[in-house]
Amino acid sequence: MRLYFILGLLILFQPLLAQRPVKNAFDKVNSPYDELNPVISPDGRTLFVTIANHPSNVGGKKDQGDIWISTMGENNQWNAPVHGGTLINDASFNAVAGVSSDGTQLFLLGHYSTNGPVRTQGIAVSNRAGDSWSRPENISIPYFQNKASALTGHVTSNRAAFVFSAETYGTRGVEDIYVSLRTSDGKWSEAKNLGGVINTPFQELSPSMSADGKTLYFSSNGRKGQGSFDIYSSVRLDDTWTNWSVPVNMGAAYNTEGREMYYRSNEMLGFMVYTSTKNSDGYGDIRISILDEPYQQDKKDSVIYVEMPPVARDTVSRVVEVPRAPADGKNVRVHGKITNAKTGEAIAATLLFAAPTNNQNAQASTDNGFSITIPSTDDYTVRIEAKGYVSTMEKLDIHTYELNDLEMNFRLQPIEVGTTVNLKDVLFEQGKTVLLPTSYPELDLVVSFLKANPNVKIELAGHTDNRGIPAQNVKLSQARVEKVKEYLVGRGVEYKRITGKGYGGAKPIASNEDEETRKLNRRVEFVIKKS
Numbered sequence: 001m002r003l004y005f006i007l008g009l010l011i012l013f014q015p016l017l018a019q020r021p022v023k024n025a026f027d028k029v030n031s032p033y034d035e036l037n038p039v040i041s042p043d044g045r046t047l048f049v050t051i052a053n054h055p056s057n058v059g060g061k062k063d064q065g066d067i068w069i070s071t072m073g074e075n076n077q078w079n080a081p082v083h084g085g086t087l088i089n090d091a092s093f094n095a096v097a098g099v100s101s102d103g104t105q106l107f108l109l110g111h112y113s114t115n116g117p118v119r120t121q122g123i124a125v126s127n128r129a130g131d132s133w134s135r136p137e138n139i140s141i142p143y144f145q146n147k148a149s150a151l152t153g154h155v156t157s158n159r160a161a162f163v164f165s166a167e168t169y170g171t172r173g174v175e176d177i178y179v180s181l182r183t184s185d186g187k188w189s190e191a192k193n194l195g196g197v198i199n200t201p202f203q204e205l206s207p208s209m210s211a212d213g214k215t216l217y218f219s220s221n222g223r224k225g226q227g228s229f230d231i232y233s234s235v236r237l238d239d240t241w242t243n244w245s246v247p248v249n250m251g252a253a254y255n256t257e258g259r260e261m262y263y264r265s266n267e268m269l270g271f272m273v274y275t276s277t278k279n280s281d282g283y284g285d286i287r288i289s290i291l292d293e294p295y296q297q298d299k300k301d302s303v304i305y306v307e308m309p310p311v312a313r314d315t316v317s318r319v320v321e322v323p324r325a326p327a328d329g330k331n332v333r334v335h336g337k338i339t340n341a342k343t344g345e346a347i348a349a350t351l352l353f354a355a356p357t358n359n360q361n362a363q364a365s366t367d368n369g370f371s372i373t374i375p376s377t378d379d380y381t382v383r384i385e386a387k388g389y390v391s392t393m394e395k396l397d398i399h400t401y402e403l404n405d406l407e408m409n410f411r412l413q414p415i416e417v418g419t420t421v422n423l424k425d426v427l428f429e430q431g432k433t434v435l436l437p438t439s440y441p442e443l444d445l446v447v448s449f450l451k452a453n454p455n456v457k458i459e460l461a462g463h464t465d466n467r468g469i470p471a472q473n474v475k476l477s478q479a480r481v482e483k484v485k486e487y488l489v490g491r492g493v494e495y496k497r498i499t500g501k502g503y504g505g506a507k508p509i510a511s512n513e514d515e516e517t518r519k520l521n522r523r524v525e526f527v528i529k530k531s
Contacts, residue, residue: 026286028080029070034283035275036065037095037206037262042103042157044269045072048096049081049286056083059091064150067094067108087135088126097123097162098155104128107155109164111138122180122188123155123162141180142190144168148175154208154264162188163207163216173201177218179241195242196511197520198234205229206262216244219261223247230255231263231274246510246520251411253344254289267291334396334406335371338386341411349386349412353396355379383445384410390421390528391449393442415453419528422509426484426524431476433483443484446526447491457530460484460500463507465518470504478502484524499529 029035034052041048050065057063066089068081088094088108097107104127111121112135122144124136146166153164160182165175168191176199178191194216198204202222209216214236219229231254232247254260258278265272272289338349351370355378374380380396389412396408413419425442428435435443450456462477462484481500489495505512510520 022076023288023290025077025288027077028073029078030280030285034065035286036284037152038273038275038286039096039099039264040266040269040273041099042101042268044266046070047072047078047081048084048099048106050093050095051081052283058086058089063091064093065095067096085132088133093150095150095152097153097164098157100159101157105159106133107159107162108136109151109153112136123153139188141188144180144191152206152262156209156213157211158213161209161213163194163209164191165203165205165207165218166191172196172199173203173222175203175205177204177207177216181241192241194244196513197244197246203229208262208264210265211267215265217250217263217265218247219259219263220247223249228257229259229261231260251344252342254287259284330376331373332376332404332406333371333373334408335369336408336410337369338384338410338412340389341413344411347386347389347412349384349389349410352383352385353380354383381441382408384412385448385452386412389414390419391445391452393425393445415456415528415531417528417531421526421528423484423524423526428480428483433476433479435483435487443487444491447488447493450488450493450497453531455530456528457497458499458526459529460498461507461525461527462500462502463509463521463523463525464505465521466505466508466512467518470506473504474502474506476502477504480524 026035026038029047029049031051031054033054036050036052037048039048040046047070049068049070051057051068052065053061053063054066054068055061057066059066067084069084070078070081073079083089084094088106090112092110095109097109099106106126106128108124108126110124112124122139122141124138126133126136128134141162145168148165148167151164151166153162155162162180162182163177164180165177167175168178170176170193177194179194180191181189183189193199198216198218200220200222202220204218204220204222207216207218216234216236217231218234219231221229223230223232231250233250234247235245237243237245249255250263254263254274254276256276256278258276258280260274260276260278261284263272263274270291272291274287274289275284276287277284334353338347338351339345340347346369349370351372353372353374355375382394382396383391384394385391392410392412394408394410423442423446426435426439428439450458460481462481464473464477466473478501481502485495485498485500488498505521508521509523510518512518512521
């Protein structure tokens with residue numbers, strides 16, 4: 001059965017550095033003060049970090065943060081940072097929003113004035129001047145306003161988009177995440193709210209984008225996380241910037257009972273950075289997550305990395321797609337790891353790659369990793385099963401000759417009471433209880449899962465959106481639950497192991513404001529009631 005994933009599809013355009021940082025790379029940077037907003041230059045050699053309440057800040061110990069600069073030193077560690085100077089720092093909160101891909105422009109959060117800090121007008125840009133940076137030039141964003149005490153956000157390295165967190169027009173509570181896009185004439189568009197899938201009535205902070213501009217990372221205290229602020233990821237589904245997959249918690253590998261923020265995915269450099277208050281030597285410290293394999297691309301090979309976040313109640317299933325092209329006789333190596341979504345430990349699993357159009361199957365097993373070579377001329381259904389874990393299914397479209405190497409990492413949920421599984425491919429004819437044929441593979445995987453785990457009992461839950469008469473929605477959702485139960489029982493699952501209830505539109509997992517998010521609420525789930 002298929003759990004819902006957000007896929008980060010990261011296409012690499014630059015070679016990596018010959019050497020990458022080590023796990024203690026920030027030992028000389030972290031201090032008793034509050035380290036915030038770490039930004040790495042594209043070449044991986046310079047770190048820009050905001051340090052709050054440092055006595056050497058422009059505003060002294062009361063200063064919310066100045067930009068400090070560190071360079072890569074010996075043993076792949078960053079040197080102790082030095083103050084960035086008074087051109088790019090003032091008595092307000094100062095932070096770097098991004099660095100251009102050629103390293104010549106530094107985008108800064110906020111405006112600058114000789115008469116004091118300006119809080120309301122967006123971003124500024126500083127140009128490289130030898131070994132230093134020029135006086136910032138303010139960039140205006142129409143109708144920009146921020147009522148919050150500080151501005152957080154990210155200008156992408158191609159200078160095409162600025163995602164930011166602000167309390168402003170149309171917020172759903174306090175800070176929401178917005179985007180401003182650079183137009184063809186070089187100006188920046190009016191900010192657009194990313195919508196109810198991303199934003200909650202609470203705080204969404206420190207957003208950033210992946211290198212390909214498809215995956216959003218941000219911190220929030222408005223979801224059921226592990227601490228005060230957790231890091232989440234979401235995939236942009238189209239160019240409207242308001243259609244997103246439901247955010248997924250990045251899991252225990254990053255999030256703790258502390259405050260995790262400022263995640264930056266430096267995938268082309270082979271590592272990610274973020275901040276955490278857990279076990280810090282002050283209030284917040286910089287953390288690093290180093291990839292097992294560096295991302296590389298040469299003139300012959302294309303490498304695509306696909307990260308499967310942990311399965312959760314509020315996740316969305318996506319098909320992995322890459323550009324189509326003729327590919328007779330071409331192969332692709334698919335490799336990766338299967339890990340426990342809670343602990344991050346590698347687990348033994350079996351993967352079945354099935355090409356329905358030509359009945360061609362391939363199987364791989366893994367303890368610490370898997371690697372399998374399959375024709376790149378087909379589309380596949382990937383079925384992942386592991387003892388003690390909820391099975392899952394994913395669709396894989398690799399119908400292209402350009403793809404030679406694909407990394408897929410799956411994080412599976414342990415079988416335990418309370419785990420909720422959203423059956424995205426279980427669909428019905430509109431307004432009816434007639435199952436569509438596309439539902440059967442996923443339902444058959446549920447059957448297989450239940451037969452392999454005879455002690456597991458589940459409760460089916462049917463949901464609709466909020467349109468129509470509530471009583472009729474409940475009736476329809478209940479009838480669809482009974483239809484799914486009938487299918488499972490008809491294929492050998494004991495009747496007493498399955499209960500079910502229709503909830504109508506009472507338990508949405510996404511906004512009902514528009515069709516793209518409303519359709520996420522029309523779903524069938526099951527909840528493990530006994531493991």
